[in-house]
Every structure is written in C-alpha cells, then in structure tokens.
Amino acid sequence: MPPLPVSDLKTTFGGKPVQKPAYPPLERDDIRGPCPGLNTLASHGYLPSNGVASPSQIINAVQEAFNMESGTARFVTYAAHLVDGNLVTDLLSIGGKTSKTGPNPPAPASVGGLNTHAVFEGDSSMTRADFFFGDNHSLNETLFKQFIDFSNRFGGGFYNLTVAQELRHQRVQESIATNPTFNFTAPRFFTAFAESSFPIEFFVDGRNPVRGLSIANATLFFKESKFPVDFFRAAAPTGGSLALDIFSAYPIAAGRNVNGINTYTPDPTSADFDKQCLLYSNFVTKTVVLRRNLIINLGFFFDAIENSGCTELFPYGKL
Numbered sequence: 001m002p003p004l005p006v007s008d009l010k011t012t013f014g015g016k017p018v019q020k021p022a023y024p025p026l027e028r029d030d031i032r033g034p035c036p037g038l039n040t041l042a043s044h045g046y047l048p049s050n051g052v053a054s055p056s057q058i059i060n061a062v063q064e065a066f067n068m069e070s071g072t073a074r075f076v077t078y079a080a081h082l083v084d085g086n087l088v089t090d091l092l093s094i095g096g097k098t099s100k101t102g103p104n105p106p107a108p109a110s111v112g113g114l115n116t117h118a119v120f121e122g123d124s125s126m127t128r129a130d131f132f133f134g135d136n137h138s139l140n141e142t143l144f145k146q147f148i149d150f151s152n153r154f155g156g157g158f159y160n161l162t163v164a165q166e167l168r169h170q171r172v173q174e175s176i177a178t179n180p181t182f183n184f185t186a187p188r189f190f191t192a193f194a195e196s197s198f199p200i201e202f203f204v205d206g207r208n209p210v211r212g213l214s215i216a217n218a219t220l221f222f223k224e225s226k227f228p229v230d231f232f233r234a235a236a237p238t239g240g241s242l243a244l245d246i247f248s249a250y251p252i253a254a255g256r257n258v259n260g261i262n263t264y265t266p267d268p269t270s271a272d273f274d275k276q277c278l279l280y281s282n283f284v285t286k287t288v289v290l291r292r293n294l295i296i297n298l299g300f301f302f303d304a305i306e307n308s309g310c311t312e313l314f315p316y317g318k319l
C-alpha cells in the first residue's frame, strides 16, 4: 500500500462506511490505554472510539493508517488478544477491563485489556510508569519530559534512532535501580525494543526522508492521541525493523531484579534476540495461562475416572 494522506482515508466498521472523523471529543467512558498508536486510531475513528475492538479491526486499522507490516500487525495483535482479550466475543479493550468486551469466560481467562500488567504491557516503558509505581497506562508527565529532554540532547529536537537507543537504555537502568519487581524477560524484552522504534517508524510523516519525530508531533501522538494535520502514513510497510539497532547500542541479557532493586539477573530461560523461537514457544506454553490451566484441569477431570480403564487423552499437549 503506497503512502497515503491519512486525513483522506476512509474506513469501515460493521459494514458501514464512515469518513474518518476529525477527532471527536472523548465520551466519558471511552477507553484509552498504554499504546499511543492504538489510542490515536480510536480517537480518529480507525478503531471504535469506545476503545473496544476485534483483532481484525485492529489489524486493518494499523495497516491502513500507519502502514504497519502485515506480519507484525498480526503477531502483535494476536499476542495481545490471546492474553488480554475475550476469545469468545472476539473483543479486546485497548485499555482497562470493561464489560463492553462481553460476558467473561471462566477463570483463568482475565480479559483484562491492554492495561493488564506482565502479559503484554511491561516495565520500563518510555512514557508510562512501571506497574510497581501504580499507573502503568496513563502518560506520565515526568517521563514525557524526559522523552523531550533526550530528544533535545541526543536528537537536536527530534526523536530519532540515537535518542531511541539512549532512552531505552536509560529506562532500563531506571527500572533496575528503582523497581524491585522489574521484569525484562520475554515477551517484554522484545516489545520494549520494538516499541522504542515505533515512533520513528510510524509517527514520522511518510513523505519525510529524515527519520526523526518532532517534539510537537510526539506531543500530539503521545499526549493527545491525535494525528498531526496533513499527516501521511509510512511510505512502505514497516514494523520493528529498528528494534535490533536499538538493542545493539546497549546490549543486555533478558532478566529481572530477583531480590529487590539493583539485583538484575539474566534469565537464560527467556527468549532473546539469539533465541527468537523461544518467544513463540514461551508465549504459547507459559504466558497463555489458559492452555496450561486447561491441561491441569483436564488432568483433574481424568483423575476422577482414573480407575475406569479409560485412556487419558492429551489433545492440548502435556505440561
């Protein structure tokens, strides 16, 4: 899909064509969350403005308005939906838990929305505080000031690759030194580096050959969830391609604070850039607790009839 002026795009919801609304005011119970990209899409009508959407709506919206590469869009969206969404109604909240995603399936499904900590949302975000300190999803003014300060000091007033490298390192060091529960294992290990690249890849106007995000436009996206006027999406499909460059500036092993602040210890069982398939397998076998609990509960179910001569079945694998 070529570069397109986002303000001229049309999109459809529920089969009804709608002109992209010009940033209608938020309704009282509209939901926004930790992702400035999805918040902006909801505020402009690429996603339902109440902040509750299906995976296919999200995948279409991020491609249409930001030109996110299809594989990245599908991977990120389903990673979120599997842990934070309602798999029965096929709805996901881009922020907090809400009844708008429909009746809750039985536990352990939490259907908590993107604000849920430690399954997708994680520590050392650029503009949101760590869960340990309370609010893990609203823009944090102190952190946003730091974002601007780093853009001025290292990028001449723009958030670019150098700023992304410096700020990612800074946020990790801050979490190590202040958050006793700091966890930087997969999937957070990957999303942290990928998300540091997103403002460069998606928030910079697609006609601009210089990959730097102005502070004015960063303020619109991060603080106001708003597209700049006359914005063109990325010229080519893209998604996380700078993540490795950001990691390589200050390589760190995936790990966590194991015993309070400043006890960061590598965790060799976590996926990292050398063991990317582990990201997939860890996610499927550990992060998605539903499957694990299904297997455990099927085990209890079988225990009850163990003496009946039936053969135990493992349709969902073994732990």
Ligand code: HEM
Residues within 6 Å of the ligand: 034, 035, 036, 037, 038, 058, 062, 066, 068, 072, 073, 076, 077, 080, 114, 120, 121, 122, 123, 124, 125, 126, 127, 128, 191, 195, 196, 198, 199, 202, 203
């Ligand atoms: C952060 C979800 C697409 C930009 C996040 C976070 C979540 C999330 C859960 C919070 C992680 C954290 O910082 O702890 C998603 C999902 C997407 C998506 C499910 C579906 C494709 C996008 C797009 C953009 C974007 C298209 C840019 C246009 C960002 C940025 C952050 C972020 C910059 C980091 C915020 C910060 O560190 O302060 N996203 N996102 N995301 N997202 Fe998204």
Ligand code: MG
Residues within 6 Å of the ligand: 034, 121, 122, 123, 124, 125, 128, 129, 130, 136
């Ligand atoms: Mg976070």
